[in-house]
Amino acid sequence: MNTLSAIKAKYSELADQQLDLDLTRGQPSNEQFDLSNGLLECLDKNDYRDATGLDCRNYPGPIDGLVEARELFAPVLDVRPELMIVANTSSLDLMSRVLNLFCLIGTADRTRAWFEDRPIKFIACCPGYDRHFSLCESLGIEIVPVPFPRDGEAMSEIEKTVKGDRSIKGMWIVPKYSNPGGETLTAEVVEALATMESAAKDFRIFADNAYAVHDLYEQQETLAPMMEIFERHGSEDRLIMFGSTAKITFSAGGLSFMAASERNKKFLLSLFSKQTISWNKLEQLRHVRFLQGYPGGINGLMQQHAKLLRPKFQAVESILSSQLDDSVASWSRPLGGYFISVNTRPGLAKSVVALASNIGVKLTPAGATYPKGRDPDDCNIRLAPTRPALRDVEIATEVLAVCIRLASLNASS
């Protein structure tokens, strides 16, 4: 029996198991959510005031969020609490809010509304986060893909693009444990982002620090203090950082937050205060109570998350490395975040995903990590091993490995 027949036999065997597994989205597991169930019970009918005595049930209060909430989340973005804004659920929503205002009104530079300069573009690291792309695309903003700037070479492409095209108004970046590559910006690259020349004078970097405290191991990657570095170079107005508790507490009952330079924050608050009288301050107070009270605080909670997630990431690594060699695939070995990024040989990702789907294993659609869902090399597959049970992650990864081998053999035969 040749290799192809053996793999085909293995594939049929897996098909016979009538699997129904889903590795598509980066969602926490129920066990992870259970860690924060105390959040549902940590206020009571006598507890609705923050440390300053503010009644969180009523409208008045700081439009940049409760003081305690800003202090709590400032270390997550590694900034001074004075630069923080804590808002409602969904950091994507907060990014959308800022983007819309820039399009409608312009930045703190008050030059002109971005939409006056249409067509406009954003650069984004690809493979990247599909929701960054679709948010821009819904507004008619073109995404220009660039590689994740892991070194000077990748930065030179970004520098050339940003310097050479005035229509490039912004950049998406997931600076730590990037989606899906799991990479973290080095201090040198942060310096380069802070100092590079931009043709658009109102160029802005949207740093979606979604995995800021989402380490899997004791050995962590450390993101350089981005805001501090930008401040040192006087380019702090270029950087806006975002984060959320969507993967700390609850995905659909958490908080979003952001950090901006004093000037950007003042400008944005002047507009936010036209849009809303108050965020959900009780949800902010709830998070303050729960996270301050958790043993070890946010870091203590994230260590519990890591305990649940580590075996799943290790299982994927172990299965892929035992079954695939360099000639058919490469993949990331992230120290944190929510994804493993797999690259097949060029032109095979779609067929691998289809092969897996045919036998009951849903993977993120090939191409999803690229603008408009088109991976020019058709090679990237994003694995999201966080939500399924460990055993299901193992089976799904077995299936993936078999499908990659099968597609590779099919292609060579």
Place this chain on the structure above:
Amino acid sequence: MNTLSAIKAKYSELADQQLDLDLTRGQPSNEQFDLSNGLLECLDKNDYRDATGLDCRNYPGPIDGLVEARELFAPVLDVRPELMIVANTSSLDLMSRVLNLFCLIGTADRTRAWFEDRPIKFIACCPGYDRHFSLCESLGIEIVPVPFPRDGEAMSEIEKTVKGDRSIKGMWIVPKYSNPGGETLTAEVVEALATMESAAKDFRIFADNAYAVHDLYEQQETLAPMMEIFERHGSEDRLIMFGSTAKITFSAGGLSFMAASERNKKFLLSLFSKQTISWNKLEQLRHVRFLQGYPGGINGLMQQHAKLLRPKFQAVESILSSQLDDSVASWSRPLGGYFISVNTRPGLAKSVVALASNIGVKLTPAGATYPKGRDPDDCNIRLAPTRPALRDVEIATEVLAVCIRLASLNASS
């Protein structure tokens, strides 16, 4: 002693009391918030799923809100649950979201972005809600004041304006217990709004039904079923309704919701789903649990609010009618809502507010109920008697009456 001396003596006497009272903003009192303190305790660590079994902690779920939440709030806006969207805290924020999208992308007609047609305008009933004005003004949208359409005559001015000016893209209206006049649209006026000709084909009415269930007495005003009437005339795409629990449960920990035609809703959801993955579904579930469990539901709760509010509104009415006659002031006698609208003789509102402020009673700045804070007749003063204690409302109203008499006498002397 002549009348002027007597009033001056009374004013000095009040001044001697060193008052510090605030009737400026339409906020519930602490006793009203206390009615909903159960909301802080109504979920627990085993209760995070809705009636369909959906885990409200995780991302997935309907982007128009929990089914139960849509069913709960549909009667508030008097529409079918299928037309509802339930979102996060702050209906102003939801209005801003829709307005921004219309400006950036256009309406469901998909003709073109409103900003392509700049300069654009909204009509708004004046006196009206300052935050409607400032939201528009922050986007460079001019507010064209019109009278509240209490009858055919007022409608004819609106009809002429909307028909005659293509730059008028929208209209603000508080259809029930309007802010500040306390007026409610009649069925005939709703018909006229549904059938009037608009020069802008993508004209939209933003109906901010903030006081939909905020009756003060058994005897209520009934708003005609707006969406049904618009549907009957095939103009349902013209109407978007908004509401919130800001003055039902908590002002800074409630929910916002809206109702839109099937076509508008589909269009808006396609864009909302680019902005956020999920609203705060746990806050929605919390409200479902609390309001479904409240004796008599939302209406039962609103009757408890009315019990607390009624004496305050009655005190204002009683003091004003005993101390002021038609020659110096007129005022509204609302059956619901949060405000009493007082009109002085033309040109006196600012001095009345200043006189009151000088002796420690803060009133909403004269002019605040008009775009850019400029009341052309300088006669309207908005009273917000809901938050202060009854005794303080009484004293503040005494002060107001004395200040109106003093300003009127000063003006005639």
